[in-house]
Amino acid sequence: MEGAMWVLSGFADEISADLDVQCRTLTELGLTHLEFRSAWNVNVLDLEDDQLRTVASMLRQAGLSVSSIGSPIGKVAIEADFDQHLRRFDQALRVSEILAAPYIRLFSFLIPDGTDPGKHRDEVLRRMALLADRVSGHDVTLLHENEKGIYGDSPERCLDIVESVGSPRLRLAWDAANFVQCGFQPYTDAYQKLRPYLEYVQVKDARLDTGRVVAAGLGDGEVRETVAALHSDGFDGFFSLEPHLADAGHLGGFSGPELFAVAHQAFVRVLNEQGIEYR
Numbered sequence: 283m284e285g286a287m288w289v290l291s292g293f294a295d296e297i298s299a300d301l302d303v304q305c306r307t308l309t310e311l312g313l314t315h316l317e318f319r320s321a322w323n324v325n326v327l328d329l330e331d332d333q334l335r336t337v338a339s340m341l342r343q344a345g346l347s348v349s350s351i352g353s354p355i356g357k358v359a360i361e362a363d364f365d366q367h368l369r370r371f372d373q374a375l376r377v378s379e380i381l382a383a384p385y386i387r388l389f390s391f392l393i394p395d396g397t398d399p400g401k402h403r404d405e406v407l408r409r410m411a412l413l414a415d416r417v418s419g420h421d422v423t424l425l426h427e428n429e430k431g432i433y434g435d436s437p438e439r440c441l442d443i444v445e446s447v448g449s450p451r452l453r454l455a456w457d458a459a460n461f462v463q464c465g466f467q468p469y470t471d472a473y474q475k476l477r478p479y480l481e482y483v484q485v486k487d488a489r490l491d492t493g494r495v496v497a498a499g500l501g502d503g504e505v506r507e508t509v510a511a512l513h514s515d516g517f518d519g520f521f522s523l524e525p526h527l528a529d530a531g532h533l534g535g536f537s538g539p540e541l542f543a544v545a546h547q548a549f550v551r552v553l554n555e556q557g558i559e560y561r
Contacts, residue, residue: 287560287561288518288519288558288560289561290546291313291349291521291523292308292313292316292317292522292523292524292542293319293352293522294307294316295320295536296523296524296525296526296538296542299320299323300322301337304321307539308346309346311542312561313346314346315347315349316346317348317349317350317524318348318351318383320352321333325354326352326374327353327355327374334377335380337381341381348383349385349482350383350386350482350520350522351378351381351385351387353374353377355367355374355413356388356409356413356426356432357389357391358392359391360391360393360394360402360405360433364412368413371416372416375416375420375422378420379420379422384422384423385423385424385481386422387425388424388426389426389432390410390433391409391432391433399433399435402433403442407442407446407447410443410447411446414449418451424453425453426452426455428454428455428461429460430463437472437475437476438475440475444479453480453482454476454480454481455482455484456468456472456480456482456508457484458501458503458504458505459495459526460488461503462493462503463493467502468503477511477515483508483517483519483520484521484524485498485523485525485545486523486524486525487503487505488503489501495525495526496527499548500548505549506555509552509553509556513556523542523546525537525544525545527542528541
């Protein structure tokens, strides 16, 4: 598609817990957007109203917009109290409005180790459908991320979720590193299946032999093949840097300003190699 312009974003809390440092580093790299997950070591869904107003003001002053709320919704055990989790999701919807975010990232619930994910399919789909229905009246789209250990950690189960729920308000965020760490070749095994529902890309790569996260294009995440196919398909959307180059944990990762810049340079190099425009 002529005129498509890819927009770079990133999980700015991988830079620093300090929102000032997050904003300064992003603007120095030329980014105009961030994926907001936390500030001052407080998760986005736990920030008080005055803190959210401060965040909104600081982002405006820095000329930054929010590409997505990097929420932890759905990154809880499938056995967890869902009514309580729905109340937390309502806060995610509220935060998305305050920060004018077009997307909310979420997950499809942690499956107990050693159990067949298929045994939990009905409950997962029930919950995901309720979440999608709850978006009605809000100007936001949900993005399911293929996190390790959740129901939707395989290409087939990601497809099952979006097709079974059947809501235009539920789409997919693509995380190549997570697919690699689950034993998949992302482009080879998943691209054709998931492309019709793919609306957002998280920029992270990993080695198949060790599972170690590396900068984009340096692992087995088939980043170049995926980028080329997306460009050919006319994809027009966000690419969110989530480097995890210094540390990776259950609720997020950390890179620091220098390694975040390394991750940015690595992905920009891939784009430049293919003559792809971005901002």
